[in-house]
Amino acid sequence: MEASSFWDKWVEEAVLKLESLKLLRSLRPIYLSNEQQEVANVGISSEEEYEVFDEVQPWDRSSVLVSISESTYHKWLLEIPSSGDEIVPREGLADDKFGTCQQQFKRLILFSGNDYLGLSSHPAVRKAAAKAAQDYGMGPRGSALICGYTYHHRLLESSLASLKKKEDCLLCPTGFSANMALMVALGNIASLLAAGNEPLKDEKIAIFSDELNHASIIDGIRLAERQRSVEFFVYKHCDMSHLSALLSSCKMKKKVVVTDSLFSMDGDFAPMVELVELRKKHNLLLVIDDAHGTFICGKSGGGVSEEFDCERDVDICVGTLSKAAGCQGGFIACSKRWKQLIQSRGRSFIFSTATPVPIAAAAHAAVVVAKREMWRRRALWNRVQDFRSLTGIPISSPIISLIVGSEEKALKASRQLLKSGFHVTAIRPPTVPPNSCRLRIALSAAHTTDDLKKLTSALSSYINFQDLDRDSLNIYSKL
Secondary structure: OOHHHHHHHHHHHHHHHHHHOOOOOOOOOEOOOOHHHHHHHHOOOOHHHOOOOOOOOHHHHHHOEEEEEHHHHHHHHOOOOOOOHHHOOHHHHHHOOOOOOOOOEEEEEEOOOOOOOOHHHOHHHHHHHHHHHHHHOOOOOOEOOOOOOEHHHHHHHHHHHHHOOOOEEEEEOOHHHHHHHHHHHHHHHHHHHOOOOOOOHHHOEEEEEEOOOOHHHHHHHHHHHHOOOEEEEEEOOOOHHHHHHHHHHOOOOOEEEEEEOEOOOOOOEOOHHHHHHHHHHHOOEEEEEOOOOOOOOOOOOOOHHHHOOOHHHOOEEEEEOOOOOOOOOEEEEEOHHHHHHHHHHOHHHHOOEOOOHHHHHHHHHHHHHHHHOOHHHHHHHHHHHHHHHHHOOOOOOOEEEEEEEOHHHHHHHHHHHHHOOEEOOEEOOOOOOOOOEEEEEEOOOOOOHHHHHHHHHHHOOOEEEEEEEOOOOEEEEOO
16 A cells, blocks of 8 residues: 555544544635626636746846845944844834935845745736735735635635645645644644544654754644654654664654755755655655745746656645745645645644735736746756856755854854845854854846856855865855
């Protein structure tokens, strides 16, 4: 029996148990004012209604060009903490109105965001948000299980399910809440199917997690652990021998492996081929967090599983709309049964207000544009090649992690880049372990080759590209 068959059976049993306990929750789709007539007249939104382009446009640059005030600039250089109030003129703080600003500003090229395709400034995304806001305001302010779920939310879920080649999809307020909801729902399977009041060890869920997984996965597992429904195993980063040994020694039946698909701090890919082999060997549930891979990997932007041709072997795919989609929100692409379970037991979904309608409309436009404007993915990967050619660093993704060591060195490097006109932040503990502080550089389709030349020229002033540990991307600093 295949892994999916085992898990389909367990999820089916868990959903039936919830139904028998009258705890199964369902979405309550509603039409907004005038929306019903609009849908009846127009039908399901057509992808053709969104304007798309064949090449980079002037407005794309606004996603990577930012300005900071001189006061903020000097505070950053001196490492003076900021409460953020210097961005508002003093006369504006007094009466809640913005006054005439006399400040000087410094223009920066942004290399620390996650808007990989530059879609946050796309006209189709802007227009979709503006039209929805004009027509419906923010939409009902309630959870999706009460009054917050509309035609726009369903349209977005359907487009994401199609993108991920899954039966259905559950939209969540954030990517963080999506992972939290899924991990807690996983633990609930053990509780619902337990013979007694509390699951015995062999009735619990065994969750195997990469040591560098995102904080939302870790926090979700910890919460499920506190409910005494899961056993938590951590395997060395992308080490399939270690994971295989842990799986082989585990006698529990219900096994789950969860991993980032593209790691947010190191910029490396999970070994998808090996993970699929382990899935088949151990009848496990394979879950990926494709937050950084969705829309940038695969021919149609389907993500890392499409890139590695293993979409059918990934059981559940978590993603976000706040990175390459340039919007906000998270999602879980899965089967209809899994969706029923998660929306009934995932507390971070249940007790959160639904995504505002304009955001859902904008995100749907972003999904369509990301699929159709394939040149954006090519442009992004061209920038990856540019960085490789200019530095000799064998990066594998748009996420570049230059480990400089101490916190002091990382901060000094970030300040030097600021002086050169680049927004690149130092990543420090607790985000990364001590003595692995780094510069995290994120590339975008809106960057140009000239941007990369200027950035690498500035970097070369205080980083020796030649003295590079090519296995770990540790950089020896000149600072």
